[in-house]
Amino acid sequence: MRFCFVDRDSAHSIWSLIDKIAQSLIENDHKVIYCILREEGSTHTRSYPDGVEIKYIEVPRKKNILFLLIAIIRFTRIFKKIVSCIDVLHTNFAYPGVFAKYIASKHNVKVITTHHEIYSSMNFYWRIMVRLTQKMTDAGVYISDQVCESFKPLHNLPRREITIKNGVDISYLSTFWPDSSVSNDKYRVVCPGRLVPEKGQQYLLDAWPAVLLKYPTAQLYIIGSGTNKAYLQDRAKALGIIANTHFTGWLPKEDTLKLMSTADTCVIPSDGTQEGFGLVVAEVMAMKVPLVCSDIPVFREIAQDTAIFFTKCNSIALSKELINTINIENNVKNRTDAAFTRVNTCFDEKIMVNNYLELYNNLLDKNEGRRELI
Structure with missing residues (x-):
């Protein structure tokens, strides 16, 4: 059988699951x-599993609607040549998935679409195109109960619907368990994620002065890049916390995990508008690193009572929970052990x-003589 997976080259988390x-x-x-849609000038690089055939479709960068239309035309023209030699198409994000499905x-060709996005988080036009192409879908997959509910x-519309929750590589992530024989001389908080407003790093910065007031040597590491980077750096300077913020x-990926493993606490402060699953939450749980995250439904679905939650978009609540986390270090091991047990049971890849x-x-x-996959 011939399987084709389609997405943008920048969808790192999606490709890691597809791998x-x-x-x-x-x-x-x-x-x-x-089949990887790559915008001109893209610097994204990654390795792929042995045996996978890579087909890049180069398109103009999305500067405006005209460039987007040119990108769509170019993608569809090239994908028409690819689709004739596949048996199964598996798409993910709406762009470019809806166009691949139509072709x-x-x-x-059997068509499977995994929905990673909260339906309301997509703009109006993508929602229309997703709706129009749902009937072309043999199976719609939702990565969490929250995503499934949002697509109500x-x-x-799809011929079949199912929830398959994302998984993480437990055995690999367990190699990053914190070394109990090594302790940080300064309290360290790590926050991984794209630097965009929806990920909520601004609330963590606003919470940080209160933490420093009580623990002046504490260090904050913000991992990632994105459109909000300059704003966040300016905010850290304005708050007078830039010396303690990195x-x-x-x-x-490996460097990110290494830095996360050194954290006394990992913070995931998303506002919830775009979180379909929160793969990083499961990764932190598998690494046995204490977790503080915003109280949004999908994070509750994943972590249940193994994380410390704070009211989303509330920097005062976040600062209080961070300070409390420092003060209750003797309870950390029980919580992280419970987190690992949960992710190992429910979210193993x-x-x-x-x-x-x-x-x-x-x-x-199978009546056409096609072999079973397992």
Whole structure:
């Protein structure tokens, strides 16, 4: 069987999940193609699993609607040549997924779409296109109960709907468990994530002066890049906390995990408008690092009572929880052990991969002599 996965090259978290599925497909003698939309000038680089065929589709950078239209035309023209030689198309984000689905619907191709986004977080035009292409979908997959609920207006449009929750590499992440024999001489908080308003780093910065008032040597590390970087740096300067705040920029995955493993606390302050799952929450749990995160439904769904929650978009509440976390260090191990048990039971990537392989099997027409995947 020939499987094609489609997304943008900047969707690092999505490709890391796809990699695990692709590896299992290749091990079972199936062909895997990555169709990657790459904007001109992109500097994103990553390695891919052995045996995957990579097809880049270069498009103009989205400067305005005209450039977007040119990108869509170029993508569809090239993808038409690819779709004729595949059996299964698996899309993720709406752009470019909806256009790939439309083309695949004209061929004898099974179409699966994994929805990672909260439906209301997409702009009006993408919501229209998602709705129009849902009927072209053989299976709609939701990565969390919250995403599934958000797509309620579109339920019953795909031929099949299922929730398959994201998974993380437990065995790999456990190699980053904190070394109990090493302790930081200064309290260290790490916050990983794209630097965009929805990720909430501004609330963490606003909370930091109160933490420094009580613990003057505390250090804050903000990992990531994005459109909000300059604003956040200016905010840190205005608050007088820049000496205790470190903007690392984008880091490779391994370097990010190494820095997270040194944290006394990891903070995930998202406002919830775009969080379909929160893969980093599961990663922190698997690494046995204490977690403080905003009290939004999907984070509750993942962490339950193993994290410390604060009222979203509330820097005062966040500062109080950070200070409380420092004061109750003797309870940390029980909480992190419980977090690891939960993620190991519910969010192991092996569970996710097996669920996708089972879905592929159920969708493919075995009466046509097509081999089962597992």
